[in-house]
Amino acid sequence: MKYFSCYLLCAVAIIFVLNQDVAEARYPMSNEARIRDYLLNQGNFSARERPVLDSDDPVHVIMMMQFYAMLDLNERDQVITTASWLTMRWTDERLSWNASEFGGEDIVIIFMDEIWIPNVFITNVLDIDSLSIISPERGSILLTSDGSVSLGTPLVVATQCPINIYYFPFDTQACQFVFFPQNQHTEKMIYNSKLLPSFEPLQSTDWTFLNITSHNHTFQIPDFATNLPLANVSVPVICLILERNPAYYIRTLMVPSTLLCIMAFVTFVAPPDSGERISLSVSMVLGLTVFQLLVADILPATNEQSPILSAYLTFTFVLACATVPFSLVNINIAYGDSAILALKYRWSRKLFLDYLPRLTSVPTYSDRIRTIHDEIAPTNLAVSSPNGNDEGVSFASLEKLVSRSEKTKIEARTVALVMDRLIGTIFSIAFLVLVIKTIIDFTGNQGLPNDICESGVV
Structure with a gap:
């Protein structure tokens, strides 16, 4: 029995060794597996440990980014x-390794947790899950x-991008990706950034990609370590320039708000008795209010310079609002029963x-009196000239034919129409000056300086 047990153990050992040899014969170790075994x-x-033989030598790491999409740029939250x-x-x-000793194999794939990799993060990232941009779950190592x-490794991140809204919507923005070890x-460790050509020209409905630049900076940090x-x-x-x-x-x-402001001024052309002047003016004011709300929803709240467009819309809103009280005053003058002081x-x-009235192309008071006389002349022959025409009749004689209340109404209507034309002209000139000033302000936009990202983090 004792010898039988020994024979049985020897047989099992021999079968195990034979199986191992057969397995190795069926599945021989590849060159890549031999290299991994040789290295790791x-x-x-x-x-x-850092991948250097001399501990005094720094590790030089080159970083390259290839952008292939801009998913979103939220101006209000200043996030790209x-x-x-x-x-x-x-x-x-x-x-x-010597590739000739391993069947000429020159490249192998390594997992991230098998070798040393640099540890960096993006300082202006807003998503806590993106602080560690390198993870074993994604990416590969050659x-x-x-x-x-x-x-x-693929990189989809939301980063902070300060927006300069002064020249909105003719603005240019610089969004940075700051990598910090x-x-x-x-x-x-020494990091150097470089750029590779993008897979294809970046496309966006709202933005044009002017340039992508890379810069390398060295910052001094006090109290980095005890010694x-x-x-x-x-x-x-990495700096992304957008227009x-x-x-x-x-x-x-811009076009709708400009047209609404012009329509508000056109109300002064309508006669005071049209009955639609106030409602039209108020409608224009409500329309401009909507545009103010749209701009407020788009642009971020900032204590810096307000955008030129916002100032333009504000002044057009003020001018349109001013047409309402002036229209009320002129209507009150036109329908006044008492003489104007x-x-x-x-x-x-x-x-x-x-x-x-002559200057503003409005019928004068005397013209209106003569018009009324022409209407009542057949029934008032006493003031007519002997030859049957009234060319030699004095204006004072014609004025006596009109009652006092009628003359008061004619005076009030003449003054109201004159005020309408004068106020409309003044408002139009003010609006033209505003448009010219806005255009001049926009022409001062020279874009971003070429070294916007070279001097440091913006």
Whole structure:
């Protein structure tokens, strides 16, 4: 029985060894598996150590971004959401092999948790889940035989983008992506940003992509560590330059608001007895109020310079509102039953009933009296001239034919029409000056300076 047990154990061992040989024969180790085993199973290899043989040497990391979509730019919240591909490259001096010894295999795929990778985050990111832009769940690592490591990962992040709204909607914006290393100063880590051509020209209905630039800055951080009171940190920055397409806002904001303001001034052309002047003016004011609310919903609240368009809409709103009280005053004058006090002076009567009507193309007081005389002349032959015409009849004689109440109404109507034309002209001139000033302000827009992102973080 004792010998039988020994024979049985030997047989099991022999079968196990034979099975192993058969498995190895059926599934031989690939060149990639041999390389991984050769590199990662070294006794002194650690994925937690920096990839340098000399601890005094810094690791040089190159960062590249390829933008392929801008998902959203919320001007009110000042947030931009983009989709891009982030590539990081560095050299791991410990991970190199002779490709000829491994069947000419020059590239292998490595998992992120198997080797050392740089740890960076975007400082102006707004999503807490995007603080760690590199995670083992996404992306891949390519390792070449000379130790070059290339890490690629998709990047969809919402970052803060300060919006300068002064020249809205003819504005240009600069949105930055600031990469900051975690507890790694320049003596240990040096980052450099570069750009690769985009997959295709970035498209957006509201924005035109002018340029994408990369910059490398070095910031000094005090009290970086206990024994290192002042440290330099390498910070790469990617800058996205955008220009807004103003066509939509010109059609939906500027043109309608301008036409509504002009319509408010046109109410002064309507006669006081039309009965629709006040309702038309109020309708124009309500329309401009809607445009003010639209601009308030689009633009962010800021204590800096207000946008030129907002000031333009505000002044047009004020001018349109001012037409309502002036229209009420003129209607009150036109329908007044008592004589106008301003006409008790001779010079004022001459001014409002003769000179200003001629200047504003309004029938004068004397023209209205003669018109009334022409209507009643057949029944008042006493004031007619002997030859049957009234060319030689004096104006004073014609005026006596009109009752006092009728003359008061004629004076009031003449003054009201004159005031309508004068106020409408003044408002039109004020509006024209406002338009010219707004155009001049917009022409001062020179765009962003070329070095907007070179001097540092904006």
